[in-house]
Amino acid sequence: MLIIDCPWCGARPEIEFRYGGEAHIARPADPAAMSDQEWADFLYNRTNPKGLHAERWRHIHGCGRYFNAVRDTVSDFFVTTYKAGEPRPDIGESGK
Amino acid sequence: MQKFSGFELFRRALGGHKSWQPQWRNPEPKAEYDVIIVGAGGHGLAAAYYLAKEHGITRVAVIERGWLGGGNTGRNTTIVRSNYLFDESAALYEHAVKLWEGLSTDLNYNVMYSARGVLMLAHNHHDEISFKRHVHANRLNGVDNEWLSAEQVKEFCPPLNIRSMRYPIIGGALQRRGGTARHDAVAWGFARAADSRGVDIIQNCEVTGIRRGPGGAVEGVETSKGFIRAKKVGVSAAGHTSVVMAMAGVRMPLESYPLQALVSEPVKPAFPTVVMSNTIHAYISQSDKGEMVIGAGTDAYTSYSQRGALHVTTHTLDAICELVPQFRRLRMLRNWGGIVDVTPDRSPIIAKTPVPGLYVNCGWGTGGFKATPGSGNVFAHTIARDEPHKINAPFTLERFRDGFLIDEAAAAAVAH
Numbered sequence A: 001m002l003i004i005d006c007p008w009c010g011a012r013p014e015i016e017f018r019y020g021g022e023a024h025i026a027r028p029a030d031p032a033a034m035s036d037q038e039w040a041d042f043l044y045n046r047t048n049p050k051g052l053h054a055e056r057w058r059h060i061h062g063c064g065r066y067f068n069a070v071r072d073t074v075s076d077f078f079v080t081t082y083k084a085g086e087p088r089p090d091i092g093e094s095g096k
Numbered sequence B: 001m002q003k004f005s006g007f008e009l010f011r012r013a014l015g016g017h018k019s020w021q022p023q024w025r026n027p028e029p030k031a032e033y034d035v036i037i038v039g040a041g042g043h044g045l046a047a048a049y050y051l052a053k054e055h056g057i058t059r060v061a062v063i064e065r066g067w068l069g070g071g072n073t074g075r076n077t078t079i080v081r082s083n084y085l086f087d088e089s090a091a092l093y094e095h096a097v098k099l100w101e102g103l104s105t106d107l108n109y110n111v112m113y114s115a116r117g118v119l120m121l122a123h124n125h126h127d128e129i130s131f132k133r134h135v136h137a138n139r140l141n142g143v144d145n146e147w148l149s150a151e152q153v154k155e156f157c158p159p160l161n162i163r164s165m166r167y168p169i170i171g172g173a174l175q176r177r178g179g180t181a182r183h184d185a186v187a188w189g190f191a192r193a194a195d196s197r198g199v200d201i202i203q204n205c206e207v208t209g210i211r212r213g214p215g216g217a218v219e220g221v222e223t224s225k226g227f228i229r230a231k232k233v234g235v236s237a238a239g240h241t242s243v244v245m246a247m248a249g250v251r252m253p254l255e256s257y258p259l260q261a262l263v264s265e266p267v268k269p270a271f272p273t274v275v276m277s278n279t280i281h282a283y284i285s286q287s288d289k290g291e292m293v294i295g296a297g298t299d300a301y302t303s304y305s306q307r308g309a310l311h312v313t314t315h316t317l318d319a320i321c322e323l324v325p326q327f328r329r330l331r332m333l334r335n336w337g338g339i340v341d342v343t344p345d346r347s348p349i350i351a352k353t354p355v356p357g358l359y360v361n362c363g364w365g366t367g368g369f370k371a372t373p374g375s376g377n378v379f380a381h382t383i384a385r386d387e388p389h390k391i392n393a394p395f396t397l398e399r400f401r402d403g404f405l406i407d408e409a410a411a412a413a414v415a416h
Helices: A036-043 B006-014 B042-055 B087-107 B125-140 B150-156 B183-196 B238-246 B310-323 B325-329 B369-385
Strands: A003-006 A010-013 A018-022 A052-058 A066-072 A078-083 B032-038 B060-063 B118-122 B146-149 B171-175 B200-202 B207-212 B218-223 B226-235 B255-264 B274-277 B282-286 B292-298 B332-342 B349-352 B358-362
Touching: A003 A078, B032 B042, B032 B218, B042 B060, B042 B183, B042 B358, B042 B369, B060 B226, B087 B183, B087 B369, B118 B125, B118 B150, B125 B146, B125 B171, B146 B150, B150 B171, B183 B200, B183 B369, B226 B238, B226 B369, B238 B255, B238 B332, B238 B358, B255 B310, B274 B310, B282 B310, B292 B310, B310 B325, B349 B369, B358 B369
Parallel strands: B032 B060, B032 B226, B060 B200, B118 B274, B226 B358
Antiparallel strands: A003 A010, A018 A052, A052 A066, A066 A078, B118 B171, B146 B171, B207 B218, B218 B226, B255 B292, B255 B332, B274 B282, B282 B292, B349 B358
């Protein structure tokens, strides 16, 4: 089980959290102006990287807040967690 | 190819079994092929086999980073069934089941397809109406599936506890032609049959890039054994599809999750069928070796680690212990994880891509093993003819753009 460091509550076990998928995907400001392909990209296409992944988590059985994390999807090691709304930290490709 | 038969077994036994040859070659890659398949799992090997057998394309290489059948083909719970809700899915999986039924003879290799039935349990009213809807939809599509009462469930699978549990069993849907097959034998059988038709299976060779020409079309793949030229490349890389497709600059509607399974110590035959329960999340069958094969759910997060958390497997074991109380005394022998590529609508993608000459077979998520022969068959057709077979025509990449999703929540039979 992963130990996840909620930026508000501190380190807690994974079962307190809900996964929220890839982070930093902003809903387009004007959906009607987009092509079908652009809208499909927003809705469905994901980076799904093998390596560092910026992703959302929600501390559903704790503070209830969303936050972001950078995790290495090969080792499941959490490089960092940060509050929602903050930019993705500038971390290289390997992260360790 | 040396033919396998009872007579051959007897004849070579007289010679002390010293005259058997390796079942496939281990060739170095040639400079050029007509078709390269990336990934020597069941689906990729099947595609190579059907390219050679049905389309006469034998200058084919299957390139594998590890060893053949060492990914999800060797990690799944070996269940075969076709009782899917939607017409598109039913046609695809039924195509596969029909091929399963004759596969051992076709490949001259015993894939141990055992039509012992797949029984999906209902624990509440919603399950009942949902399964009955499936039964009716399946009947319209010519797929066998029938509703059993709780007593009939007990009669069909006596080890089940149907009453004294938190969510008693109120009935079930049974597909009698469903069952299991031996997963390794499927990979080996397709590898041997493809190899004998001239297909090169190149193991321990990682694809590191996909080279595209000035017009954008595929020219070949960069590998750890050098550049290999081919005008057609079929990606059949399961959990790593996003990584391989990124080499050609294509973003995919996929996320890769760990899916865990586990087996018990081997015991005498004690469980006659495949049982699945969506509501309490469990599925279990007994292998011919005697192990109880149990599948857990996916872990919550995307990962390429090929392992998952213990709380996911114990959750499933809680359900197994309620369903089959005598299995509480079984010890679990091994558990492992595989990386499954999941699409937003839980249906696969077997299609051409925006890149000319690049084809993809992916998105099988948590339930791809059952489709192995059918998937390879229609993928081979798609590559050979540069257009989909009518069975896989709906399973495009463009369905996400155009809104024609095949929203098959039953894809895994259990919720993941």
